Amino acid sequence: MKLERRAAMAALLAGRGDDLLVVPGLGSTTWDAAAAGDNNLNFYLWGAMGGAAMIGLGLALAQPKRKVAVITGDGEMLMGLGSLATVGIQQPRNLAIIVFDNGVYGETGMQPSHTQSGADLLGVARACGIRTCIDVHDEAALADLAQRLKKLDELLFARVQIAAEEPPRVLPLRDGVAIKQRFRAALGVKP
């Protein structure tokens, strides 16, 4: 069974506190995060493909008392597979890397991605030393992941199996400086 991506994002972010920092990957996951409700503690990506997990790592190391959720697509994760090895060495307990896997490059015309032909992101994450790797394929597993996110205290990787569909775009703030400044201000970081 494949989950619907907007509902999946909404379920993961419902009732989030101000201790959850969210880094959505460029393209669809950024639109999903915006659709779930704009938030100053979302660092929307419109580019930097392959960089989402590493932005999450730098943020998680800098803010050990908060929880960081990188929520990205399979294509974006595939471009930064090496970062899973890097994250596996650092083992931050406050970082969750969640991949919305639909097996296609949705933004560019639904071309098949490597995950459709056997590339196993959960297997890669596990082999990189991420001990908690979760396959989310139904509502119950999604609800469990949402709970884990609320009390996150371990490095976690999850693959969320979503349907290949393209809901209407919901575009968030696009000015990178503005997205950065409001995020830092919401965190209370000194200018």
Next chain:
Amino acid sequence: MNAQNNNAQENNWPDRLFDTLKRGGIRQVGYVPDAGHSRLIDRCRADDEIRDVVLTTEEEGVALAAGAWLGGERAALLMQSSGVGNCINMFSLSRTCRFPLLMFITMRGEWEEFNPWQVPMGSLVEPVLTLCEADVYRVRTPDEVAIAAERAVQQAFGNERIAAVILSQQLIGKKVWTK
């Protein structure tokens, strides 16, 4: 200055780079292992206040530094000249959002280079960085290291810029190929 002091100064420039990182409040150091940076990497790994992050490719470090700054910490990125090529698209992140990016780049392919495969990217480092709107501080002698590094720290974090200290191959010395 006598010959012995001169020698000491020539060899301890990585320690002066490390001192600059500490004075600058750097808390995360990303690096791809590199012979020219080996002493500085060792110093960072041994320091309790610095989180050393070994990377699989240099562009990871550009994203790491952005995440660190989002969370209120300062990061630095150590790499060899070939790594600059790996970073080009990820520099978009630093440029679009004006994230500070402090880089220390050891040069290959420009001075007594034995390996011709190092030459193409070596020759592109400065033009590429300039095209990417980085501020470039080229260092050729040991006595220039500390002042260039201080300036780069100021420029990166004070003005939210990409600042790159380029450590010339004549400073680092040639790689020994046969032992």
